Amino acid sequence: MATHLILQKIFKTGCVSEPMPAPDVSMRTCEQALHADILKVFGQAVAIRHVDAGSCNGCELEIHAINGPHYNIEGAGVKFAASPRHVDVLLVTGPVSRNLETALKRTYEATPNPKWVVAMGDCGCGCGEVGGLFGENYASCGKIADVIPVDVEVPGCPPTPVALLQGILAAVSAGK
């Protein structure tokens, strides 16, 4: 019977979740003015909306990974939500294709204030060799910051799950 096998497997596997990394404040692009009371709320629970603004799907693989048991992002109170109207953070991968420019702007506008934008990946941040290769052209607006304001940039191709967690935490934690 499946239930018996499932329970057996759960007990045998145990808990594989690892402690959260510390926020990496160096990923912040601007000095964030955060009210202590806002932090008190968001420090407990943060909702994120992921927006693929034209990536190769590489960054998305690592977003999936942080939802897995090793990183257990929901355990830290960070949760992915289906609508921009329900979130505090937009996690955007790029480069922003011109065919998604309008959709990205509308998503940004639909997100209530206060909000943070995390740009993920070398293409989305416009950095490194890869960011250069995927710069602006007839079909692409280039990096995320070319289209909407960005608070935190997480470079990498793709960034590792730990770097991504550090970036998300840097966006919403107090400067320490």
Place this chain on the structure above:
Amino acid sequence: MKIGERDWALRQAGPHIWRGDLAAAELPVLAEAIRQTGGQLVALWGSDDRQQAAGGYAVHVAFMSAEGLLWVHAPLSAEAPQFPDLSVQFPQAERMQRAAFDLLGIRAEGAVDTRKWLRHSAWAENEFPLRKDFDAHRPAPTVVVDAYPFIRVEGDGVHEIPVGPIHAGTIEPGHFRFSIIGDRILKLEQRLGYTHQGLEKRFEGRDVDTGARLAVRISGDSCSAFSWAYCMAVEQATQSAVPPRAVALRALFLEIERIANHLGDLGYLGNDVALAFGFMQFWRLKEDWLRLSGKLFGHRYLFDCIVPGGVTVDLSETGKIELRVVCDRIEQEVRELKAIYDEHAGLQDRFVNTGICKPALAARLGLTGMAGRASAQAWDARVQFPQAPYDRLDVVMATHRNGDVLARAEVRFAEVFESLRLVRQLMATLPTGELRAVLEPTAASSEGLGWVEGWRGEVIVAVRLAADGTLDRVHPHDPSWQNWPLLEVGVLGNIVPDFPLINKSFNLSYSGQDL
């Protein structure tokens, strides 16, 4: 080569790869002969040859036949670049023809559906980005919201659900227009092209090493497949040999990629039927697998490990031991999880008879790759047309007849086990020697085609090098081109809440087809 009644002038360009040129009017004749002998159309694209000796434009078609992959091209005049509609013989040609028009202005004469496909509003109807005189960095036009004439379904009780381009989950962007009655799907129409990055234009004028960096990032989950196919094409164009150790390592990377993707999708299939246990277990295994890749090869997804002439990373003897241990453990655990999936009544109830693509329809519409094999389309380039090192590996093909979500899950399970076996066999027989050879210099314009069975299906990359060795035209082809239209068919009559499950069972690429 004799196909049907006629002999066609084709020359061998590589193992199981044939090359030919013919008049545009002959294309439907060849296509019909291939169709009647059980072959398929794999890819269709165009090129601007006005600066080449031939002049004008050209339409290129890749067919799969009993002999292997046939790459033919037909010259088209510069004034009226037209070719006969091939969607009569092969319906999968339709979107490719529309994309070829959007990008190059070459028109399929007589085609029924001539709506734009990759073009939204980033460039005008009379602009063609892949023409050589198109300036890729011209000032962007003012953004207007894209208007696309969807086919409307009308009648009592019919209503539409528009979904996307930005989806509710962590998925790539695309638009799905459902017409439904109650909860049943009457029609699904897809609108893709949102992630169009001008990728083919970005290749133009680059050196082959930079091109490899771009090829890796065509579709991140298939980086090994695309970069290998790209490198194979460049090596064929320059007639360069690759060291045997590098060839074996490339296959190792491709199988590692296949295992990683299947593990992730098997987890998501559980998740989509509310079995979060399945998601957590498979993603634990996938993470262990990715971490090992990161440790052994320096990148969790093996980006930039395959380069023209060979590979950049080696596998040490201690690395082999580590990889073997993890292979054994994952195989054991996947067997345990498969037993649970097999036994789980709720999961089976959702998987069985959901999202069916029947074999006859799959054959008619050209369903390919892993999804094709789940609908009795027994094609696997590693089996029928093996390139080195697969010619010595004796790959066992996984097939199923039912064409439902369960069949696609079963094929994935079988492929995980087979790929684990291949990884062990590749390690046990890893040749010694160099990792990378220097490419032969080119004196004249040359071309090549790479063909790799990626985890979704056959990935091909066609490359033309200019006389100075830079890239003149690169066309990457993802099997999602053929399979997206089948998803429209597979969901018919299903309930809307099953769409995510059916979609995930295919897991098609957006960026790979949007380019």
